Amino acid sequence: MAPLLALGCEGSANKLGIGVISHDPVTGKSAILANLRDTFSSPPGTGFLPKDTAHHHRAHFVRLAKAALAAAGVTDPSTQLACICYTKGPGMGAPLQSVAVAARACALLWGLPLVGVNHCVGHIEMGREITGAGNPVVLYVSGGNTQVIAYAERRYRIFGETLDIAVGNCLDRFARTLAISNDPAPGYNIELLARKSSGRKLLDLPYAVKGMDCSFSGILTAADQLAAQMKEQDAKIARGEEVKEEDRITPEDLCFSLQETIYAMLVEITERAMAHVGSNQVLIVGGVGCNERLQEMMGQMAKERGGSVYATDERFCIDNGLMIAHAGLLAFETGFTTPLEDSTCTQRFRTDEVYVKWRD
Incomplete structure (x- = not known):
């Protein structure tokens, strides 16, 4: 044939x-x-x-x-x-x-x-085909969707999801707040800025996990408020006013803190699903799945469980x-x-x- x-x-x-x-x-x-x-x-x-x-x-x-x-x-x-x-x-x-x-x-x-x-x-x-993952728990993260999924009885069952906006939408909208370029993708440019955070300053943002579900709108609001404080701080510096070094906020710190917080939430609900279905494999799919920091954090969790993470590059x-x-x-x-x-x-x-x- x-x-x-x-x-x-x-x-x-x-x-x-x-x-x-x-x-x-x-x-x-x-x-x-x-x-x-x-x-x-x-x-x-x-x-x-x-x-x-x-x-x-x-x-x-x-x-x-x-x-x-x-x-x-x-x-x-x-x-x-x-x-x-x-x-x-x-x-x-x-x-x-x-x-x-x-x-x-x-x-x-x-x-x-x-x-x-x-x-x-x-x-x-596509993720299963490219990576060869057998029967993994799937973390689907993109601009419009955030779901933790596992296969059972001829359907992909949703174990947890976002209660409001998707994780990719959260990143995209915050990129607009900071006027970060959309080329090639706002989330990718946020990742590059996060890597440059001096001292990896983790700013306080809401951690909103509710059972197996996540909420990202409150985190976005808090991050936007911190961005507004950063603009006020920059205006003070421009006027010659003193701002303590420990109080300074940079775009890099904001991007780092946002990534660390939302990805920790995703790792938590994914691990809970793995424990429920008895799987030690995680497959990350969707546009946000390209993020190397998310892959790294998920890999650390999976390793502790004796498992592995599967992900693809931007082509897939x-x-x-x-x-x-x-x-x-x-x-x-x-x-x-x-x-x-x-x-x-x-x-x-x-x-x-x-x-x-x-x-x-």
């Missing part, structure tokens, strides 16, 4: 991703054929609006899809591809819709079946079309397709709503 190829289309937030993957039905092995991405970056101090992001995706979809198909060696999509996979949700409404329409157009143009994919399941399956942890192609093809191989009349998208699509037929 010839390998099955799928085109994956991702656009749930500010990253437009197109990927092509192949699955060999005989050996069960997959091959990455293309994984291209184009990011919409707004100016420092601003976020990305849904309408602007959707316009970006519409403007670049055709170019990126053509480049991905060329990189994968696909010259006749109608015969070489098995299906078109797209992100059904969750995500931002307008960007999701723009990519769903484009994916539907491709399916109609080439006479191929559509497969709607849950964004989170895409992250999990940041939103990409390849993960949608991979998860979609796994579902397609079990007989799942999305009828054209149901090829909608939704901002609310729970991880545990997906029936994971391809796993034992």
